[in-house]
Amino acid sequence: MLTLYRRHFSPRTGGYIACAAVFVLTMLPAFALFDGESALRAIQQRGFLTVHTRTSPTIYYEGRRGPAGFEYALARRFADHLGVSLNLKADHHLEDVLPAVRAHGDLGAAGLVLTPTVPGIGFTRPIIEMQPLVVYRRGLNGIQGPEDLVGLEIATLRDAKGAGTSASLRDLQQTYPGLGWKESGELEVADLLAQVENGQLDAAVVFAHQFRVNRLFFKNVERGFTLGRPSSLAWAVPARQSSDLLRQANRFLRGLEQSGELSALVKRYFGHDDYLEYVGTRTFLKHLDSRLPRYRALFQQAARGTGFDWQLLAAVGYQESHWDADAVSPTGVRGLMMLTSPTAREMNVADRRDPAQSIDGGARYLRHLEKRLPDSITGDDRLFMALAAYNVGLGHLYDARDIAQMRGGDPDRWADVREALPLLQQRQWYEKTRHGYARGGEPVIYVRNIRRYHEMLQYVERSRQQFFQLEQNDSDATHSDALMPFDLVPPLN
Incomplete structure (x- = not known):
């Protein structure tokens, strides 16, 4: 049958x-x-x-x-x-x-x-080629070559025939007989990196592309050196x-x-392992001057309709697309606020690449997520969890709240949920949840970045307003109509 x-x-x-x-x-x-x-x-x-x-x-x-x-x-x-x-x-x-x-x-x-x-x-x-790579816990000094692995707590993944990274270690053992390691066929790369991060392991051997994708979520894990010859994915x-x-x-x-x-x-x-990184101040300020003016009024209009601070919505837009209305993600999500097709339909957005529709739809969707959270979540905790759900989905956020409670934390506090979200990458935890695996480290970085962008927008706004006020006061005091050596920047509002 x-x-x-x-x-x-x-x-x-x-x-x-x-x-x-x-x-x-x-x-x-x-x-x-x-x-x-x-x-x-x-x-x-x-x-x-x-x-x-x-x-x-x-x-x-x-x-x-x-x-x-x-x-x-x-x-x-x-x-x-x-x-x-x-x-x-x-x-x-x-x-x-x-x-x-x-x-x-x-x-x-x-x-x-x-x-x-x-x-x-x-x-x-x-x-594709897959290059075995040694990674190790930050703080371990002198991990520069194969000889430095002897005596360390090392682990790698094992497949049905011991190929790949475990084969590289076996080859190395012929030269360094004192080398030992652990293997598991039931863990994933994120599990190994988590154990390196928390000190259960000193080092691990994974494929380089696997580390590239996961490295943002394990700040205490350092890239070491390549090991042996590349294998082929098939x-x-x-x-x-x-x-x-x-x-x-x-x-x-x-x-x-x-x-x-x-x-x-x-x-x-x-090819890009830094898309969730917090961009430098210079890049952000450049985009603030060259891109944000086109969309400031649209963010302000969306803020009036949803009750959010317009600078917060602008920070979300920058995290999603760097204020690029034509942005397209690897999975086909597009537009300034990076709406999926189902979300766009739910928010009645006909054209995701239209900045006005995208910003309005993204703002309403964020409010929609915030309203669906339990009433027990309040204040900034509620906002941060809504932002996390915008990135990872409401179902995975609820899973993280469940994990936070399993670990003795408060599922209504962002600080506890923030600690639980990366565990959705580890099999021992995501197998206990309703929605399964998620790249739970991403929403943590996502919320952190938005908070920083929001703070920078507020700082720049305050600075410009203060500068404008100082210039006005100075002009009133001198009663001078002389030309200034530069154009005066008006307040954003």
């Missing part, structure tokens, strides 16, 4: 769920579905491609803006290429993926290292399906590479 999976996403299971079309294929021999030459035909006949994956910021996760992640983006394109829906099985650990592919098919896309000797598995052509299919499905996957990946789309996706997901 087969169930047709249509494109209806379930955030609770991390996959697409069936929409009731069930067919009993009693007349078709079981082996026919998995015969090498008919596997692709079977996928197209049933209308969906099953992909075994895992939840990780570099692979797949469910964010406020919908499913995301580099390999999710590739898998979705491949399913579209085949003309079928995508059925994600995202509840695997790293070491579980290949056995699941071997036993159930169709495809494994989970940060897998190309290992040609794995029995019963066929791998696609390389997708997809896996059961060997019995390799003849047609593998050939089609390779054709698809080759086409992405030749068209430049693969390079664009790599740059989109891994």
Whole structure:
């Protein structure tokens, strides 16, 4: 019996769920579905491609803006290429993926290292290179080369065949026999980095692109040195399906590479690791003078309609797009306030790239989120949680409040929820929640940045008003009509 999976996403299971079309294929021999030459035909006949994956910021996760992640983006394109829906099985650990592919098919896309000797598995052509990297806890001095790892508490991830980062450590051990480490097939990169951060580990070995994506959330983890030769990321299919499905996957990946789309996706997901960083004062002031004047009146109008401080709304807009009305995110979110398509529809925004509609819609959406919070959350705590929900989604914010309470904190205090949000990146915590994994470190940085931008806007506004008042007082005192050596800057209001 087969169930047709249509494109209806379930955030609770991390996959697409069936929409009731069930067919009993009693007349078709079981082996026919998995015969090498008919596997692709079977996928197209049933209308969906099953992909075994895992939840990780570099692979797949469910964010406020919908499913995301580099390999999710590739898998979705491949399913579209085949003309079928995508059925994600995202509840695997790293070491579980290949056995699941071997036993159930169709495809494994989970940060897998190309290992040609794995029995019963066929791998696609390389997708990207993955360079093993040593990272260590800030404060440990002298971690400059492999010899400095001996005697440290080190850990890495383990896949089904010990490939990838653990293989690099095994190779190194041949030269440094005193080197020891821990391996886990049930943790994720964020779990390792958290243990380095809190002192449970001295160092870890991860892939460089994984650290690049996670580094903002672990300020006490330092980049060390590369280890060994790069591995290749690849997809896996059961060997019995390799003849047609593998050939089609390779054709698809080759086409992405030749068209430049693969390079664009790599740059989109891994090329910028500082998009949530707090920009320098000089850059901010430059944009304040060159961009904000175009939109100041729109922010003030939206503030009058929603009751927010216009400078707060401007700070949100700067964090979202740097006041760029044509901004587009990797996941297709666009406009000055970076509204998703569902949010735009909910807020009756017809054109997300229209600055007036975007600012008005973003302000109303922030107020909508704030009103949905429990009445027990008050004051600045309420504002900061609404801002966090604007970034990560209300469901994940509620999950963080639950975690804060599990840890003995107050779910109504931003300080406690702020500590809980990054735990949504760790399996031991997100498995206990309703909505699952989230890049919980992002809303913490997001709120911090907005608060800083807001403070800077207020500071500049106060400074300009004070300067203007001083000039006026000086002019009144001297009764002089002489030309000033510069143009006077009027107050913003």
